[in-house]
Amino acid sequence: MSTEPMHPDQYALDDDLVRRLIAGQFPRWAGLAVERFASGGTVNAMYRLGDAMVVRLPLVAGGIGDVLSEREWLPRLAPLLPVAIPEVLGAGEPAEGYPAPWSVYRWRVGETPEAGALRDPVGLARDLAGFVEAMWRVTLPAAPTAHRGGPLESLDEETRRAVALLRDIxxxxxxxxxxxxxxxxxxxxxxxxGPQVWLHADLMPGNLLVDGGRLASVIDFGCAGAGDPACDLFPAWNLLPPVGRRAFREALGVDDPTWRRGRARTLSQALIALPYYRGTNPAMARNARHVIREVLGEHA
Known part of the structure; x- marks a missing residue:
C-alpha cells in the first residue's frame, strides 16, 4: 500500500487516533487490539478491532454520506440478500479532532478474490449473478440514488477527460x-x-469475499441505491474470465443493450481510476489495467 495520500483533502488517521475514538465512545472495546488493515479502498480506511470487528472511517468528506447510508439501509437489506453483508455494531461520531462519523462492523470472514486466480470461476459467476438478481428484486421504498447510477451520458465528460489524460501517459x-x-x-x-432497480453499484473485487472459491460476503454498500441495472455488471470484466463472464450473463439473462452499457460503465470506471490512482493505490491501478485489457480484448 502506498504511503502517499490518495486524495489532496484526505483526513489524517493512525492507530492511536482510532484507539482514542474507541475508548471515548465504546469503552467496552477499549482494551482490544487496533491495527490498520491494508486494502485497496479509496473512500474509507479500515482498522481491525480485536478478532471479530473492523472499524471503517471515511478518508474524505465525500465518504460521510456513505457511512450514514449504510447505517440506514444495511439492516433492511440484509434479510433480502443471499450472502452475508456488513453489520453495523457501533455508530461513532466526530471526536478527537477527527471530523467525520464512522462505524464499527462485524468482521466478515473470507478472502478477496483475485482476477486470474479464481478456484471456481463459473460457480463464483453464478453466485454473483444470484446476488445481483436479489438486489434487483429489492422493493424497499425511498431508495437513494446509486452512485453513478444515472444515464451513461452523465459520465461522458469525465470519461473523455480520463482518455485524454491516458494519451499523455x-x-x-x-x-x-x-x-x-x-x-x-x-x-x-x-x-x-424499465424502472430503476436497487444496486450495490460498486462490485469491485475488493468489495467481495470468497470462501472455498465461492461468494461468502459482499461489503461496502456506500454506493448502493436505485439506478440502471447495467451498473452491477462490473464483475464480468473486473474479475471474471471469459467462461465466468458468459456464465454470469446467462444466469442474469442480460439483454444486449444492458450488457453494452455495463461494459462501457466498467471501462469508464477503469479509465478514470488509472491516471488518478496509478501513483497512490496499486490495487486500484492494477484492477483498472486488468479491466481495460479485458474490455478492449473482448471488443477487438
Whole structure:
C-alpha cells in the first residue's frame, strides 16, 4: 500500500487516533487490539478491532454520506440478500479532532478474490449473478440514488477527460482510440427502459469475499441505491474470465443493450481510476489495467 495520500483533502488517521475514538465512545472495546488493515479502498480506511470487528472511517468528506447510508439501509437489506453483508455494531461520531462519523462492523470472514486466480470461476459467476438478481428484486421504498447510477451520458465528460489524460501517459500502453470506440458503443446502446432497480453499484473485487472459491460476503454498500441495472455488471470484466463472464450473463439473462452499457460503465470506471490512482493505490491501478485489457480484448 502506498504511503502517499490518495486524495489532496484526505483526513489524517493512525492507530492511536482510532484507539482514542474507541475508548471515548465504546469503552467496552477499549482494551482490544487496533491495527490498520491494508486494502485497496479509496473512500474509507479500515482498522481491525480485536478478532471479530473492523472499524471503517471515511478518508474524505465525500465518504460521510456513505457511512450514514449504510447505517440506514444495511439492516433492511440484509434479510433480502443471499450472502452475508456488513453489520453495523457501533455508530461513532466526530471526536478527537477527527471530523467525520464512522462505524464499527462485524468482521466478515473470507478472502478477496483475485482476477486470474479464481478456484471456481463459473460457480463464483453464478453466485454473483444470484446476488445481483436479489438486489434487483429489492422493493424497499425511498431508495437513494446509486452512485453513478444515472444515464451513461452523465459520465461522458469525465470519461473523455480520463482518455485524454491516458494519451499523455504512453507508458500505460492504453489503446485510447479503442477505448473511445467502446465508450461510444455504450452511448449508442438504448438506455434502460424499465424502472430503476436497487444496486450495490460498486462490485469491485475488493468489495467481495470468497470462501472455498465461492461468494461468502459482499461489503461496502456506500454506493448502493436505485439506478440502471447495467451498473452491477462490473464483475464480468473486473474479475471474471471469459467462461465466468458468459456464465454470469446467462444466469442474469442480460439483454444486449444492458450488457453494452455495463461494459462501457466498467471501462469508464477503469479509465478514470488509472491516471488518478496509478501513483497512490496499486490495487486500484492494477484492477483498472486488468479491466481495460479485458474490455478492449473482448471488443477487438
Amino acid at each position: 504512453p507508458q500505460e500502453g492504453v489503446d485510447c482510440d479503442a477505448a473511445e470506440a467502446v465508450w461510444q458503443d455504450g452511448l449508442r446502446a438504448p438506455g434502460a427502459t
